[in-house]
Amino acid sequence: xxxxxPLSWNDTGFILTGILNTIYIxxxxxxxxxxxxxxxxxxxxxSTQSINFVLGSILDVLRIVPLIIQLILFSTFVGIMGxxxxxxxxxxxxxxxxxxxxxxxxxxxxxxNVSKSMGIAARSLGMTYWQSMRYIVLPIxxxxxxxxxxxxxxxxxxxxxxxxxxxxxxxxxxxxQLITRTQQPLEILLGVGLFYFIISxxxxxxxxxxxxxxxx
Amino acid sequence: xxxxxxxxxxxxxxxxxxxxxxxxxxHVAVFSMFSGIVFGVLLAIGKTSxxxxxxxxxxxxxxxxxxxxxxxxxxxxxxxxGAFGIHLSPYMxxxxxxxxxxxxYLTETFRGGLQTIPRTQYVASWSLGMTKFQAYRYIILPQxxxxxxxxxxxxxxxxxxxxxxxxxxxxxxxxGETQRLQSLSYRTLEFFIIAAAMYYVMxxxxxxSADIMSRRLFKxxx
Amino acid sequence: MNFFKSILIAVAxxxxxxISHSASADKLDDVIKSGVLNCGVVxxxxxxxxxxxxxxxxxxxxxYCKDLxxxxxxxxxxxxxxxxxxxxxxxxxxxxxxVGSTSDxxxxxxxxxxxxxxxxxxxxxxxxxxxxxxxxxxxKNVKVGAPLGxxxxxxxxxxxxxxxxxxxNYTAFKxxxxxxxxxxxxxxxxxxxxxxxxxxxxxxxxxxDYAAGPFVPNYDDVxxxxxxxSEVAWIQYLNLFLIHQIRDGRFDELHQKYxxxxxxxxxxxxxxxxx
Numbered sequence: 113x114x115x116x117x118p119l120s121w122n123d124t125g126f127i128l129t130g131i132l133n134t135i136y137i138x139x140x141x142x143x144x145x146x147x148x149x150x151x152x153x154x155x156x157x158x159s160t161q162s163i164n165f166v167l168g169s170i171l172d173v174l175r176i177v178p179l180i181i182q183l184i185l186f187s188t189f190v191g192i193m194g195x196x197x198x199x200x201x202x203x204x205x206x207x208x209x210x211x212x213x214x215x216x217x218x219x220x221x222x223x224x225n226v227s228k229s230m231g232i233a234a235r236s237l238g239m240t241y242w243q244s245m246r247y248i249v250l251p252i253x254x255x256x257x258x259x260x261x262x263x264x265x266x267x268x269x270x271x272x273x274x275x276x277x278x279x280x281x282x283x284x285x286x287x288x289q290l291i292t293r294t295q296q297p298l299e300i301l302l303g304v305g306l307f308y309f310i311i312s313x314x315x316x317x318x319x320x321x322x323x324x325x326x327x328x
Numbered sequence: 329x330x331x332x333x334x335x336x337x338x339x340x341x342x343x344x345x346x347x348x349x350x351x352x353x354x355h356v357a358v359f360s361m362f363s364g365i366v367f368g369v370l371l372a373i374g375k376t377s378x379x380x381x382x383x384x385x386x387x388x389x390x391x392x393x394x395x396x397x398x399x400x401x402x403x404x405x406x407x408x409x410g411a412f413g414i415h416l417s418p419y420m421x422x423x424x425x426x427x428x429x430x431x432x433y434l435t436e437t438f439r440g441g442l443q444t445i446p447r448t449q450y451v452a453s454w455s456l457g458m459t460k461f462q463a464y465r466y467i468i469l470p471q472x473x474x475x476x477x478x479x480x481x482x483x484x485x486x487x488x489x490x491x492x493x494x495x496x497x498x499x500x501x502x503x504g505e506t507q508r509l510q511s512l513s514y515r516t517l518e519f520f521i522i523a524a525a526m527y528y529v530m531x532x533x534x535x536x537s538a539d540i541m542s543r544r545l546f547k548x549x550x
Numbered sequence: 551m552n553f554f555k556s557i558l559i560a561v562a563x564x565x566x567x568x569i570s571h572s573a574s575a576d577k578l579d580d581v582i583k584s585g586v587l588n589c590g591v592v593x594x595x596x597x598x599x600x601x602x603x604x605x606x607x608x609x610x611x612x613x614y615c616k617d618l619x620x621x622x623x624x625x626x627x628x629x630x631x632x633x634x635x636x637x638x639x640x641x642x643x644x645x646x647x648x649v650g651s652t653s654d655x656x657x658x659x660x661x662x663x664x665x666x667x668x669x670x671x672x673x674x675x676x677x678x679x680x681x682x683x684x685x686x687x688x689x690k691n692v693k694v695g696a697p698l699g700x701x702x703x704x705x706x707x708x709x710x711x712x713x714x715x716x717x718x719n720y721t722a723f724k725x726x727x728x729x730x731x732x733x734x735x736x737x738x739x740x741x742x743x744x745x746x747x748x749x750x751x752x753x754x755x756x757x758x759d760y761a762a763g764p765f766v767p768n769y770d771d772v773x774x775x776x777x778x779x780s781e782v783a784w785i786q787y788l789n790l791f792l793i794h795q796i797r798d799g800r801f802d803e804l805h806q807k808y809x810x811x812x813x814x815x816x817x818x819x820x821x822x823x824x825x
Contacts (some may be wrong), residue, residue: 115602116754116755116756120603122603123605126605173528176485176489176527176528176531176532177524177527178489178490178492178503178524178527179489180495180503181491181492181503181520181523181524181527182524184516184520184634185517185520185521185524187638188516188517188520188641188642189517190639190640190642191639191641191643191644192332192517192638192641192642194642194643194724195642196639196642196643197642198644218486219744221538229702266395270396270397270398271397271498272492273397273399273400274399274633276399277495277496277633278632278635279630279631279632282401282475284397284400284403289601289605291407292594292601292727292731293601293603293605293730295731295734297403297407297408297410297731298407298408298411298412298734301403301404301407301408302408303536304400305392305396305400305404308396308397308400308569309391309392309395309396312394312395312396313391313395316394316395332641335661340774369581385644390741407728407735408729410731410732410735410736410737411735412738415735415736415737417620417721418721418722437559460817467693495724496724497723498697498698498722498723498724498728499722500722504698504722506726507634507698507699508698508699508703508722509699510634510699510701511633511634511698511699512655512657512658512699512704513657513658513660513661514636514637514658514661514662515661516634516638
C-alpha cells in the first residue's frame with residue numbers, strides 16, 4: 113500500500129474532470145441566476161414598497177449569510193427533510209440563488225436607469241407595453257448594466273470553489289485530494305491559481321473595457 | 329420535518345464560545361480592512377504614477393487579487409508559503425489573504441475616486457503653497473474617501489463574510505468555532521442556523537452604523 | 551355526490567395505508583429491496599480510509615463496506631464523505647451506514663445511532679525523531695496541532711487546560727491530512743493523531759525522520775459504525791455483522807492486510823466484549 117505517490121500523467125483526466133466541474137457549475141449558476149435575477153429585478157423595479165420590502169429581506173439573507181454557511185445549512189437541511197441531494201445539486205441550487213440575489217440588484221438598476229419618459233415616448237409611438245419593454249427598455253437598460261453583470265459573474269466563478277466544502281469534486285477539492293496524495297502543495301496550488309486567472313483575467317479586462325467605452 | 333428533533337439547549341450552552349468566535353471574525357475583518365486601505369492607497373498612487381516599477385507591481389498585485397478565489401489565496405498563504413518554510417498561523421494566513429484581496433479591490437476603488445477629482449485642485453493647492461504631501465493629506469484624500477465611502481463599506485462586509493473561509497484552515501473565527509462545537513455533538517443544523525443569524529446581525533449592524541456615520545461625516549453630501 | 555365522496559375517501563384511505571405501510575418497512579428491508587448498500591467512508595484517515603493512486607477511496611473501512619454488502623447479498627456504493635458530512639448523509643438517507651471511525655461519545659449518541667465498537671485506537675503524538683518529546687508533558691513548549699473537532703483535540707485541550715498551558719501553541723486543522731502536511735512542512739512540531747495512522751505514515755519515505763511519541767494519557771478511542779438513531783433493527787443487524795467479522799476471522803485478516811500485523815488479543819477481546 114503506497115500512501116504518497118507523486119503527480120503523474122494518469123492524473124490528467126482527474127484534474128480535467130475537476131476543471132470541467134468548476135466550469136459546469138459556474139455556467140449553470142450564472143445562467144439560472146441571470147434569468148431569475150432578470151425576472152425578480154423587473155418585479156422589484158415595478159412593485160410597491162411593501163412587496164419590495166419583503167423581497168428585499170429575502171434577498172438580503174442570501175447576500176448577507178456567508179456562502180459557505182448557506183451551503184452547509186442547505187445540504188444538511190434538505191437531508192433532514194428527507195430529500196437528500198447529491199453535492200452537485202445542493203451546490204448548484206445555492207450558488208444559483210446566491211447569484212440571483214446579486215443579479216437582481218444589477219438588473220433592477222438597469223430597469224431604473226431607463227427613465228420613465230423613454231418608456232412613455234415608446235408608448236406614444238404606438239408600441240404596446242411589452243413592445244416597449246422588448247425594443248426599448250431591455251436593450252438600453254441591459255446594455256448599461258453589462259459591466260456590473262460581468263462583475264457578479266466573475267465573482268460567482270471564483271465563489272464556486274466553495275462548493276468543495278459539501279463534497280463536490282470541483283477544481284479546488286480535486287487539487288486538495290491530489291495535495292494529500294502527493295504532498296506537493298505549491299505546484300498544485302499554483303496550477304489552480306493559474307487556471308482561475310486565465311479564465312477570469314480576460315473577462316474582467318473585457319468588462320472594464322466595456323465600462324470605459326460606455327462611460328464616454 | 330421527517331423525524332428530526334431539534335436540540336437547542338446544547339447550542340445555547342455553547343453560545344459564549346460562539347460569541348468569542350464572532351469577536352475573532354470582527355477583528356480579523358477590521359484589521360484586514362485597515363491594512364487593505366493602507367496598501368490600497370499606496371497601490372493606487374503607484375498605479376497612477378508614471379514610474380514603471382511601482383506601476384507594474386501595483387497592476388500585477390491588483391490583477392492577481394481580483395482574478396483568483398479568496399479560498400485559493402488562503403490556501404496559498406497557509407500551505408503554499410509553508411513550502412518555502414514561511415509558517416503563518418491560521419489567523420495570520422487569513423489576515424494576509426484578506427488584506428491582499430481587500431487592497432486589490434480598494435486600489436481600483438481609490439483610483440476611480442482619485443480620477444474624479446479635477447486636476448485643477450492639485451494646482452490650486454500647490455499655488456496655496458502646500459507641499460505635495462499636504463495637498464494629498466488635506467485636499468485630495470478627504471474628498472476621495474468621501475467618494476469611496478460606500479464601496480469601502482461593501483468591501484468591509486465582504487471581509488466579514490469571507491473570513492468565514494477560516495473554517496478551512498482551522499481558524500477559530502465564528503465559522504471555525506461553530507464547526508468545532510457542532511462536531512462534539514453532531515448538531516450541525518442547529519449550530520449553523522445560529523451562526524448564520526449571528527452573521528446577519530453583525531452585517532446589518534455594520535451597514536446601519538456605516539449609514540449613521542456617513543450622515544455625521546458628510547452631512548448628506550456625497 | 552355522496553357516492554363520489556365515499557369513493558374519494560376510500561381512495562384516500564387506501565393511499566394512506568399504502569404510504570404508512572411502506573413507511574413501516576425499515577432500513578434493513580429498504581437496503582435488501584433496493585439491492586444497493588449506500589456506505590459512507592471518510593478517505594482522510596489512512597489506513598482506515600484513504601485515496602489510492604487511482605484517486606478512488608480504499609482502506610479498512612471500504613473493505614468493511616464491501617463485506618457488509620456481500621453478507622446482505624447486495625451491491626455496494628461507497629461514498630467518500632468529509633468528516634462533517636457523516637451525520638447529514640445519514641439523516642438524509644444518502645447513506646445507510648457510515649463506516650468512518652466515529653468515536654462513540656454519549657453526547658454524539660444523542661444525535662446518531664452507534665453500533666458496538668468495531669475498532670479501538672490510541673491517541674498518540676508524532677514528531678521529528680530529535681524533537682525530544684518523550685512524555686505528554688513535553689508538549690508544553692512546542693507547537694502542537696490536531697484535527698478540528700476530533701476527540702483527540704478535545705482530550706489534548708482538556709489536558710492543556712488542566713495544566714494551564716494556554717492555547718497559543720495550539721493549531722487546529724480541518725482534516726487529518728492537513729495536519730500531516732503541516733507537520734511535514736514544519737508548521738508544527740508535534741501532531742496528535744491515532745496510533746494506526748501514525749504507523750502508516752512512518753512507513754513512508756516522507757516521514758522517515760519522524761517517530762511516534764507518547765500516548766494521550768488514559769484514553770482509548772473506541773469507534774463504532776453509525777446509522778440513523780431511529781433504525782434500531784438495522785443497528786441490531788450491523789451489530790451482528792461486526793460480531794461475525796471477528797468470529798469469522800475477517801477482522802484479523804483485514805488487520806493483517808492494512809497494519810502488517812495481527813490484531814492484538816486485547817483489542818479482539820474488548821471488541822468481543824462490546825466495550
